[in-house]
Amino acid sequence: MSPLAAYPAVVVAAGIPVWIHGATPVMLLSLAAGALLWIAVTWRSLGSGLVGALSATAAYAIALWIEPAAGIVEALAFGASLLIVLQHTDFARRFHGAEVMPAIASAAFWRWFVTVMLAAGAIVALTAAVTFVTDGAPPAFRPLLTGIGAFLALGAAIAVFGRAR
Amino acid sequence: MSAKASPLVFVLAAVAAAALLGAVAVDRIELVIAAVPLLLFLVRVDARPPAGFALAHALSTDRTTEGDTVAVTITLTARTDLPCIEVLYRLPAMAELASGSNRRVLKLAEGESESWTLEVRFLARGHTRLGRFHYRAWDEAGLSAVEGRYEDLVQVKVYPAAVPIRYLPRPRRTRSSFGNHVSSKLGQGLEPGNLRPYASGDRLRQINWRASLRTGRLYVTEFHEERNADVVILLDTTADIGRQPDSSLDYCVKAAAALATGYLRHRDRVGLITYGGNIQWIRPRTGRRQIETLLEALLPASMAVNYSFQGLDLLPPRVLPPGALVIALSPLIDPRFTKVVANLAGRGFDVLLLALSPLELMKPFVRSSPLDDLAARLWTLNRRATLDALQDIGLPAVEVRPDQPFDAALAPLARAGRPRATRR
Numbered sequence: 001m002s003p004l005a006a007y008p009a010v011v012v013a014a015g016i017p018v019w020i021h022g023a024t025p026v027m028l029l030s031l032a033a034g035a036l037l038w039i040a041v042t043w044r045s046l047g048s049g050l051v052g053a054l055s056a057t058a059a060y061a062i063a064l065w066i067e068p069a070a071g072i073v074e075a076l077a078f079g080a081s082l083l084i085v086l087q088h089t090d091f092a093r094r095f096h097g098a099e100v101m102p103a104i105a106s107a108a109f110w111r112w113f114v115t116v117m118l119a120a121g122a123i124v125a126l127t128a129a130v131t132f133v134t135d136g137a138p139p140a141f142r143p144l145l146t147g148i149g150a151f152l153a154l155g156a157a158i159a160v161f162g163r164a165r
Numbered sequence: 166m167s168a169k170a171s172p173l174v175f176v177l178a179a180v181a182a183a184a185l186l187g188a189v190a191v192d193r194i195e196l197v198i199a200a201v202p203l204l205l206f207l208v209r210v211d212a213r214p215p216a217g218f219a220l221a222h223a224l225s226t227d228r229t230t231e232g233d234t235v236a237v238t239i240t241l242t243a244r245t246d247l248p249c250i251e252v253l254y255r256l257p258a259m260a261e262l263a264s265g266s267n268r269r270v271l272k273l274a275e276g277e278s279e280s281w282t283l284e285v286r287f288l289a290r291g292h293t294r295l296g297r298f299h300y301r302a303w304d305e306a307g308l309s310a311v312e313g314r315y316e317d318l319v320q321v322k323v324y325p326a327a328v329p330i331r332y333l334p335r336p337r338r339t340r341s342s343f344g345n346h347v348s349s350k351l352g353q354g355l356e357p358g359n360l361r362p363y364a365s366g367d368r369l370r371q372i373n374w375r376a377s378l379r380t381g382r383l384y385v386t387e388f389h390e391e392r393n394a395d396v397v398i399l400l401d402t403t404a405d406i407g408r409q410p411d412s413s414l415d416y417c418v419k420a421a422a423a424l425a426t427g428y429l430r431h432r433d434r435v436g437l438i439t440y441g442g443n444i445q446w447i448r449p450r451t452g453r454r455q456i457e458t459l460l461e462a463l464l465p466a467s468m469a470v471n472y473s474f475q476g477l478d479l480l481p482p483r484v485l486p487p488g489a490l491v492i493a494l495s496p497l498i499d500p501r502f503t504k505v506v507a508n509l510a511g512r513g514f515d516v517l518l519l520a521l522s523p524l525e526l527m528k529p530f531v532r533s534s535p536l537d538d539l540a541a542r543l544w545t546l547n548r549r550a551t552l553d554a555l556q557d558i559g560l561p562a563v564e565v566r567p568d569q570p571f572d573a574a575l576a577p578l579a580r581a582g583r584p585r586a587t588r589r
Contacts, residue, residue: 050180053176057183057184060195060199061188061191062191064187070193075196076199079202082203090173090176094251094303095270098268099266099281100270101270101272104271108307111305119205
């Protein structure tokens with residue numbers, strides 16, 4: 001992980017709420033969030049990163065509340081930028097002062113990239129499924145699709161909790 | 166070993182929860198989408214971090230001197246896939262990292278091994294143990310870790326550093342064995358002595374032609390013999406001021422090591438008496454092995470608390486040979502040591518007192534205030550009076566400041582010109 005990736009992510013995370021709507025409370029919250037996230041990246045403070053991310057989320061929520069028109073891409077970029085800032089801060093905090101093999105840092109970045117890609121894929125798939133169910137599928141198929149969805153969710157929950165034990 | 170979750174888990178969960186709550190509050194799907202990457206990151210591929218590995222370390226040497234470095238090669242062999250393992254090679258208190266890194270984060274596949282070398286500098290004498298490892302094995306995402314310790318202790322002997330001395334105080338009396346000190350006895354040697362008329366049996370190369378031509382009679386030059394001497398270093402361990410590695414005892418031990426090495430290079434017999442809780446000694450001997458014996462004895466020297474007075478009267482002559490040069494090293498804090506030194510001088514030993522000034526060692530620990538300054542001045546006067554009293558009874562006493570080179574402290578003794586050695 002490199003600060004070169006984290007600092008632009010701070011700008012994105014603090015900038016997206018202002019870009020959606022530049023109201024004064026949004027700007028103030030975004031400014032505070034940007035400063036806190038910048039402190040988190042620079043001084044490896046996960047606490048500051050948490051407060052900064054919560055402030056950015058609050059600013060984003062207010063901007064969405066004021067502005068009815070917003071996109072899915074911005075939302076994904078906002079989540080991905082928060083993830084990379086927090087992940088970088090934690091990485092730098094954990095291994096500060098240690099000699100880190102380059103493969104470790106590239107693996108962490110690769111994991112972030114895969115996560116974002118998976119998130120994008122999941123969002124696209126869910127959007128397509130919702131569109132298909134609400135508009136395309138015949139009403140008779142809806143209980144069947146709900147049953148399949150519930151079955152998959154139950155299977156995923158069992159898999160996750162089983163592994164955790 | 167149980168896996169501990171990283172704080173990142175809680176931070177990501179808190180931010181995702183806030184985003185989901187915000188989504189409900191403002192009734193917007195975008196906040197749910199923003200939470201998706203954070204929640205997906207928390208879904209771990211493998212919840213339990215693997216910890217199958219072997220650690221080993223090898224030292225370039227197990228004997229060194231203060232200020233020198235020892236190379237340590239650490240090898241980590243993975244028995245299972247290790248996506249991220251952090252290894253800390255803990256250094257003891259009186260050691261520092263000279264080069265390399267003692268904390269490394271590695272990624273190894275099953276069966277792979279990785280070696281790296283670091284250099285450890287030892288700051289103080291003593292027996293030091295190396296080989297304490299701390300490790301932390303993380304899972305692929307860095308969300309949970311298994312911690313542990315591993316020990317493979319190796320003892321390193323750190324000997325006091327012996328700086329070379331130019332001005333070694335000359336002993337007043339020498340022994341009968343060959344050495345480097347010019348004896349008062351005439352015979353075979355390099356230092357010219359008296360002239361005397363030629364006698365039958367004298368060698369031709371001994372004839373002093375200049376004197377013979379001037380007087381018209383044959384004269385020969387006599388030479389002073391070169392002999393060795395007995396030197397006993399008396400180390401005061403009744404008090405210690407300052408903090409390792411710059412305490413008064415450390416300074417005295419370094420001075421003792423330097424003196425012992427210097428005299429042994431001059432082929433003298435050197436012994437050691439440690440005056441503290443119990444009197445410990447090393448008999449005077451000569452040779453390279455004696456250097457090691459003396460350094461080994463100086464290695465664990467530490468302050469010993471004892472309330473009884475023990476003189477050196479009962480020490481056998483083989484430990485304290487009659488007429489030996491006794492070099493006493495002390496911060497002159499305990500009056501018992503002063504009494505012992507005065508007794509030795511009274512018994513006819515050639516005693517030399519090197520009194521280390523403890524004031525400089527105290528300064529870092531004492532705040533500068535009028536009262537402390539006054540106490541320091543009184544203490545200085547008291548020490549001066551003690552040294553003067555010892556000089557009055559004919560005992561050469563030199564005050565040594567820890568901030569000046571030891572060689573410079575001995576220079577006045579060489580310049581003052583101690584009398585030429587007489588043979589016992």
